[in-house]
Amino acid sequence: MKRIALIFSLLVAPLVADEAQRIKCGNLVYGKGQTSVCFADAFLKDAARETGIDIDPSFSRIALAKPELFKTPMCVFTGEGDFQLTPEERKNLKRYLENGGFIMASPGCSDADWNRAFQREISAALPEYKFAALPMDHELFSTVHKITEVRTYSKSVKLQGLQINGRLALLYSPEGLNDVRNASGCCCCGGSEIQQSRQVNVNALVYALLH
Template sequence: MQRRAFLSLLSAFVGGASAPKLFAQSFAPEGAPARATADYDFWFTRLAYDSGNWDVDQRMPANLVTSLIDYTGLRVDPNEHVLALADPRMLQAPFCYLSGHKLVEFNADERRNFERYVRNGGFVFVDDCNHDIDGLFAKSFEAEMARLFGPRALGKLPNDHPLYSSFFKFDGPPTTSFELNGWGDDLVHDYLKGIEIDGRLGVLYSNKDYGCEWDYDWRNKRWLAEDNTRFAVNIVMYALTA
């Protein structure tokens, strides 16, 4: 699909009068999967990092991909791509996911790629599986962000942020069934956090455990009163068009 046609397609989906900006192609395609750039508008990339446990919520990517196919006309790669954060190929991804509930302590290569990716137009959705604000993942990840982007870079997103209207309309971050189950901090977090670079959100950070919320057998989706993966569509569409 040519860039102009893709922009027109996205504009129609988000209902805007003018075509939104596609994910910034700030990186040369060297080392990127050729079929991903040639055949698909979107592919899901999970980031593996040396510390902690990155391979959580294993069914979540398939549910997110299914919703993108159901609700949008994007050409979506059905496969999850797992890349090491230290691998330069992650710089080619239109969207990256990083999660876990243990220690986050990046090595030098991981820090370099994470910062370069975000500063050059990339988008990382980071989800704390502990769904709390003072657990090991939260404290260690936030310390990494302070080291890379400054102590005040990670801030609360207002509930009228464009993220909440990039496709479906939300009044703020949807709650999850895990926030009041006694496993986390027993709070419903009425905000998400993020890091903006030049006015664009490059890191979206959640303590709400969306990964677990969307990690279910797809056959159980029919029993949901409302599809809880719709917010995942917003996150991806914001990543592609902001």
């Protein structure tokens, strides 16, 4: 993993050198103040330990409509229930993804209302881009951990990707990507959570830093 840290220092660090030295991962606040209430941040420590990259072990709350969005290389977009983005939030979302930002999105506890709202809002903000199933030979599945299958407790599933300018810019799972065993404040007892969520999240963060 020292090689990943070296590549990062050569290719990515200059882009964030004027910020605090530590990489921050955003937890998006959007709509009418909606955000994650319990998305586990344990993968941030994992990514730092396994790559040698200086990553903040806690999320930073980042409003989708604010300029702070553009100071972080990756954001988690999650929550529960229906929501609607403002025009400024849609504009920022599109600009962020088209200019190198990366978003990892999934509903809290596999919430169906959130899933429907998310798909609707992405279509409104980025109508020219379409989700496609991410093949298991995609680089994201081997960036740090080698992942050969993505499963809930009952079935094998496919993650969805939005490609922009030849780069995976948005990773989306209709099933929850929350590492519920390390989450605080929810259990997702009725949800269909991804078993490999912690490894997927580590890989997604490191992929975002390297692309």
